[in-house]
Amino acid sequence: MPKTVVKEEVGDKAADASFISDYLPYLLAHASHLISGQFHDQLRARGISVSTWRLLATLSSGDGMTIGALARIGLYNQPTTTKIIDRLEETGLVERRQDEKDRRKALVFITAQGRAMVDDLLGEAKAHEAKVTASYTPEEMATLKRVLRTLISRLEDDA
Amino acid sequence: MPKTVVKEEVGDKAADASFISDYLPYLLAHASHLISGQFHDQLRARGISVSTWRLLATLSSGDGMTIGALARIGLYNQPTTTKIIDRLEETGLVERRQDEKDRRKALVFITAQGRAMVDDLLGEAKAHEAKVTASYTPEEMATLKRVLRTLISRLEDDA
DNA sequence: TGAAATTATATCAATTGGAATATATTTATG
DNA sequence: CATAAATATATTCCAATTGATATAATTTCA
Numbered sequence: 001m002p003k004t005v006v007k008e009e010v011g012d013k014a015a016d017a018s019f020i021s022d023y024l025p026y027l028l029a030h031a032s033h034l035i036s037g038q039f040h041d042q043l044r045a046r047g048i049s050v051s052t053w054r055l056l057a058t059l060s061s062g063d064g065m066t067i068g069a070l071a072r073i074g075l076y077n078q079p080t081t082t083k084i085i086d087r088l089e090e091t092g093l094v095e096r097r098q099d100e101k102d103r104r105k106a107l108v109f110i111t112a113q114g115r116a117m118v119d120d121l122l123g124e125a126k127a128h129e130a131k132v133t134a135s136y137t138p139e140e141m142a143t144l145k146r147v148l149r150t151l152i153s154r155l156e157d158d159a
Numbered sequence: 160m161p162k163t164v165v166k167e168e169v170g171d172k173a174a175d176a177s178f179i180s181d182y183l184p185y186l187l188a189h190a191s192h193l194i195s196g197q198f199h200d201q202l203r204a205r206g207i208s209v210s211t212w213r214l215l216a217t218l219s220s221g222d223g224m225t226i227g228a229l230a231r232i233g234l235y236n237q238p239t240t241t242k243i244i245d246r247l248e249e250t251g252l253v254e255r256r257q258d259e260k261d262r263r264k265a266l267v268f269i270t271a272q273g274r275a276m277v278d279d280l281l282g283e284a285k286a287h288e289a290k291v292t293a294s295y296t297p298e299e300m301a302t303l304k305r306v307l308r309t310l311i312s313r314l315e316d317d318a
Numbered sequence: 319t320g321a322a323a324t325t326a327t328a329t330c331a332a333t334t335g336g337a338a339t340a341t342a343t344t345t346a347t348g
Numbered sequence: 349c350a351t352a353a354a355t356a357t358a359t360t361c362c363a364a365t366t367g368a369t370a371t372a373a374t375t376t377c378a
Binding site: 049051076084102103 | 365366367368369373374375
C-alpha cells in the first residue's frame with residue numbers, strides 16, 4: 001500500500017499544480033491583469049476612468065483615427081468605442097470631425113485639454129512601467145517584448 | 160530646411176511607431192485579448208459564457224475553494240464572483256457547502272454535470288493552445304511561460 | 319445601376335464594479 | 349478570562365459600463 005501525500009492548501013495562493021498555471025492564455029491574462037491593475041489604481045486615485053486612459057493613449061499615437069481603428073487598437077468593440085468617445089467629447093477631451101473624402105467616417109482628434117491630460121498620464125505610465133520592470137535587464141525586457149510582438153502578429157494572422 | 164518624411168496611414172493596422180507598441184501592459188493586454196478572444200468565439204458557438212468557462216476552469220484545479228480564492232485566481236472581484244457562482248449553482252454546474260470549521264466560508268464544488276462540461280472544455284482549450292503555439296518550439300514556449308510566471312510573481316509581491 | 323461592403327450609431331439586455339452591509343472569527347485589552 | 353475592537357468572508361444594492369443585435373448612411377464594385 002503506497003503512502004500517498006495529499007497536496008493541501010487549496011483555496012489560497014499556493015495550490016497551483018493545475019491546468020491554468022501552464023495555460024498560456026491564463027498566464028497572459030494574469031500578467032496583464034496585475035500590471036494594468038496597478039496602474040488603474042493610480043488612475044482611480046485621480047478620478048480618471050480606465051476607458052478614458054485607454055482611448056486617449058491610443059489616440060496619442062495617431063491623432064485623427066476613425067472609430068473603427070480606435071476600437072481595433074484600443075481593444076474595444078466598435079459600439080463600445082462610440083460610447084466612450086461620446087463621453088470624451090462631452091468632457092471636451094476629444095472632438096469628432098467628419099472625413100471629407102469618405103463621409104461614413106468620423107475622425108477623432110484630441111483637444112488641447114485632452115493632450116495635456118494624456119501627456120501627463122503617459123509620463124505616469126512610463127514611470128510605472130519602469131518601476132515594475134526594474135529587476136530586468138534592458139536585454140531581457142527587449143526580448144520579452146519582441147516575443148510578445150511576434151505572438152501578437154501570428155495571432156492576428158490567424159483571425 | 161530639412162526635408163521631413165511624414166508617417167502616414169494612421170487609422171489602420173500599420174501606424175505603430177507609437178507609445179503603446181512599446182508599452183509592456185499594452186503588449187500583454189493585446190496578446191491576451193487576441194488569444195482568449197479566439198477561444199471565446201469557440202465558447203460562444205456552444206452557448207457557454209466566458210465567466211462560466213473561467214470559473215469552471217479555475218475550479219478544475221482545486222475543488223472546494225472559497226469564493227475569495229476563486230476570485231483571486233479567476234481574476235474577478237469578490238462580489239462579481241458571488242454572482243457568477245449564483246448562476247452556476249442555478250444551472251447545476253457547481254454547489255456551495257458551508258465550511259464547518261470556519262462558518263464564514265462557502266466552499267464551492269463542481270457537480271458531476273459541471274465536471275463533464277469542464278473536462279470537455281479543457282480538452283478544447285488545450286487543443287486551441289496547441290494550435291496557436293504550433294509555430295514555436297517547445298523550448299521557446301517553455302521559456303516564454305517561465306518569463307511570464309516570474310513576472311507574475313514579482314507583480315504579486317509589489318501589491 | 320443595384321448589390322455588397324464599410325462605417326458609425328441606436329437600442330436593449332446583461333454583466334460588472336464599487337460601496338455598504340451582515341455574519342463569523344480572531345486579536346487585543348482591561 | 350471576558351469582552352470589545354479589528355479582521356475576514358460573503359452578499360446585497362445600485363449605478364454604470366459593456367456587449368450583441370439591428371439599423372442607417374455612405375461608398376465600392378460587379
